[in-house]
Amino acid sequence: MGFFSKISAGLKKTKDGFNKKIYELFAGRELDDDFYEELEYILISADVGVTASESIIEQLKNACFEKKITKSDNAKELLREIMIGEIDYEVPEYEYPLVILVAGVNGVGKTTAIGKLAKYFKSQGKSVLLAAADTFRAAAAEQLSVWAERAGVRIVKQNEGSDPAAVVFDAIGSAKARGENVVLIDTAGRLHNKTNLMKELSKIHGVVDREFPNCDYRSYIVIDATTGQNAVSQVENFGEIFDIDGIILNKFDGTAKGGVVFAISAEHEIPVVFVGIGEQIDDLLKFDASDYIEELIPIE
Ligand SMILES: Nc1nc2c(ncn2[C@@H]2O[C@H](COP(=O)(O)OP(=O)(O)OP(=O)(O)O)[C@@H](O)[C@H]2O)c(=O)[nH]1
Ligand SMILES: [Mg+2]
Numbered sequence: 001m002g003f004f005s006k007i008s009a010g011l012k013k014t015k016d017g018f019n020k021k022i023y024e025l026f027a028g029r030e031l032d033d034d035f036y037e038e039l040e041y042i043l044i045s046a047d048v049g050v051t052a053s054e055s056i057i058e059q060l061k062n063a064c065f066e067k068k069i070t071k072s073d074n075a076k077e078l079l080r081e082i083m084i085g086e087i088d089y090e091v092p093e094y095e096y097p098l099v100i101l102v103a104g105v106n107g108v109g110k111t112t113a114i115g116k117l118a119k120y121f122k123s124q125g126k127s128v129l130l131a132a133a134d135t136f137r138a139a140a141a142e143q144l145s146v147w148a149e150r151a152g153v154r155i156v157k158q159n160e161g162s163d164p165a166a167v168v169f170d171a172i173g174s175a176k177a178r179g180e181n182v183v184l185i186d187t188a189g190r191l192h193n194k195t196n197l198m199k200e201l202s203k204i205h206g207v208v209d210r211e212f213p214n215c216d217y218r219s220y221i222v223i224d225a226t227t228g229q230n231a232v233s234q235v236e237n238f239g240e241i242f243d244i245d246g247i248i249l250n251k252f253d254g255t256a257k258g259g260v261v262f263a264i265s266a267e268h269e270i271p272v273v274f275v276g277i278g279e280q281i282d283d284l285l286k287f288d289a290s291d292y293i294e295e296l297i298p299i300e
Contacts, residue, residue: 007285010277011295014258018046022076022297029072031064039079046256047228049263056082056262080297087261088289089271091246095216096126096181099172099208102248103201103241104222105234106189109250109276111140113222114184115147116276116284122151126181131171132157133164133204136188144186150281154180164188165203172211183215198241205242218245220273223264225255232263235270244268249287250276261292 008015021042029035036057043053059082064075100117102110111134118128130148132155134140141157148155156171168185175183185204188197208217221238223231231249238244247264252275265272272287 006277007275007288007291008295010252010275010283010285011258011292013254013256014046015295017256018042018259018296019298022079026072026076026079031070031072031075035072036061043259043262046259047263048259049229049232049267052086052262052266055266056086059085076297077299080293080299083262083297084289084293086266087272087292089265089269091271091273094218097175097183097212097215098126098181099183099185099212099215099217101185101187101201101204101208101217101219102222103187103219103238104189104248106137108189108222108224108234109248110134110189110222111143111147111186112279113248113250113274113276113284114144114186115151116281117184117274118147118151118153119281120284121182122153127179128153128182128184129171129175129178129180130155131168131183131185133167133171134186134188135160135162135164135167136190140186140188147281164200165207168204168207169211172208176212183212194237194241201241219243220246220248222248222250225249225252225258225260225275228255228257228260229263231260232267235264235268239268239270244270246271246273248272248274248276253277253283258292258296261287 025038040053040057060079063078069075102114104110121128130144132141132144145155156174158167171183219242221244223234247270249272261272275285275287277283
């Protein structure tokens, strides 16, 4: 499957409702209050979020006023541009050696995302090492080993219950010794409480900073697109623990509310970097704002 058909298939559920409603709304209507109210309703129904929806509509009103546009047919292109602008962040190119920490609440698909990322970097000719720093959940390291095998990459793990920061320490030592290009750190989703999670993640940060000061270090949070607005509070909660460099938005294939990209990205100014669109190793796409909007509001 090519890139476009993949993102298209991943967004199928969102598109089913959204495309049609937008198509109908933008066909031969006056740009009056009713129009903007309906547009806001469509956006909020797709989980775009109230703040992002209001911002989009405000910008659209201003742009239509400036350009003296009064008919909806001519406003669609403006809506596309405004929506792209809301979520199109410049993400710095990766530099190597690269370390990516993957965090998020339990069950969102962290381990799966690491398996997919391993394949992604490997297919770009990079050597990859996985660090099994989820030592909390039984069998977490075994699950990661299966992904390491599938992707054909190495893994560093320790016994269940051992210190996650010690696993990261080992992994970095091993990566430096072998000159690996990418280290992907899997972390636990469920700890006894937030303080524990906070302590553990900052300890891991500390190890990376100290042991690998010149690596390109990115902290990503994984969220499950099907949880809608709940995903927004997860971004907020993790944002209190560390600086989030990017979001991996998983289970995009299972949601009719793909608009959640706006709720999480626009308001918090954190880019969505990858989207997960299935359970298989190749079901990961680098996020591209223009392609995404192209699917939601196709150019006719
Ligand atoms: N449909 C779909 N399922 C996914 C996707 N990503 C992960 N999953 C499924 O979500 C479930 C949980 O995935 P894991 O990778 O184990 O999640 P995790 O965040 O590591 O879970 P914990 O380690 O328990 O916190 C699995 O059944 C995955 O197959 C996705 O993009 N789409
Ligand atoms: Mg896991």
